[in-house]
Amino acid sequence: MAAPAFDPSAFGTLLVEEREDRVVVVLNRPEVRNAIDQQMVDELHAVCAQLEQHPKILIIAGADGVFASGADIGQLRERRRDDALQGINSTIFVRIAKLPMPVIAALDGFCLGGGAELAYAADFRIGTPSVRIGNPETGLGILAAAGASWRLKELVGEPVAKDMLLAGAVLRAERALAVNLITEIHDPSELMAAAHKLADRIAAQDPLAVRITKSVFHAPAEAHPLIDQLAQGILFESQAKFDRMQAFLDRKADKKTDKNSDQHSDRKPAEESEKKK
Incomplete structure (x- = not known):
């Protein structure tokens, strides 16, 4: 088994757990409802750098019943044009979206602004009944420039996307499920188990x-x-293709053999009964 790529002590805003086929990252700034600041962005880049070199499934969640309340408004308030042109949040979210293996966002509570845009960058989004997901950026005099302005309409369609981006609609869990922004709703106590179950299904594929x-x-x-x-x-040309297809054919042949054996066993009592007559 390969040595772990991550040193959990190297992260200050993230809790990182590594397994053989997946990495779990928990956004951990509960004092500000997991608002995404520059340090968290830098640490997410470090996670991506490892996963680009050693691909694994990524599960992202938030601590203390909140996914992420958005970007850190204190830092955002001080950013100017040159900061916007750097694409601080959009760059990391694009990087997450392009990770080699699938990304699962496990959402609970507030998932707003930059937090929502992080969720949109994932391949899968599951949530709890308390999920509140939306993009209130226009109410703060800016736009959702880290992916929502183009990813959201691909996910939910133009009318719902405009309701969220232009009119500030915040979707509760049931509506988010209805428009396919999330695909499952679980009790908070079962959310991470559900995320791992989904990761198990992915890990079962080649x-x-x-x-x-x-x-x-x-x-x-x-x-x-x-x-x-x-x-x-x-x-x-991959060996896995030959191995997996051969295993499928072997299982099919075994089932056919078992079925024939069962039919033969069923016939024997009937034949014995006929002989006795």
Whole structure:
């Protein structure tokens, strides 16, 4: 087993747990409802750097019943044009979205502003009944410039996206589920178990096939179908493809053998009964 890539003591705003096939990151600034500040951004970059080199599933959650209340307003208040042009939050969210393996956002409580945009960058979003997700940026005199202005309409459609971005709508869990912004609702005590169950399902697939499928899924429309064919060409040569398909064929043959054996066993009593007659 490979040595752990993460040193949990190196993080001040994140709680990081590493497993063989996944990494769990908990946003941990409960005193400000897990607001995303520059240190948290820097630490998320450090997580991404490791996951780009050693791909694993990523689960992101928040501490103390809150995912993230948004960007740190104290820092945001002082940022100027040059800071905006650096794309401090948008850069890290794009990096998270492009991670080789899937990202799961486990949402609880407030998921607002930059916190919502972090969730939008994930491949999967599950939540609790207390989820409140939205983008109140226009009420603060700015726009949601870290992904919501273009990701959100892809996720929920233009009418709902405009309601959230232009009119400040904050969606409760049931409406977020209805518009597919989240896909599951769980009690808070079961949220992380549900996230791990989803990660288990992903981990049961072939890792290379998952990575390539994610890349192809996010490719621009004009890249298809050529990119699909090239990607399939790579996978057709992988050992995992031969092993997994052979295992499937072996299981199918075993089931057929078992079925024939059962039918033969069922016939024997009937045959014995006929002989006695």
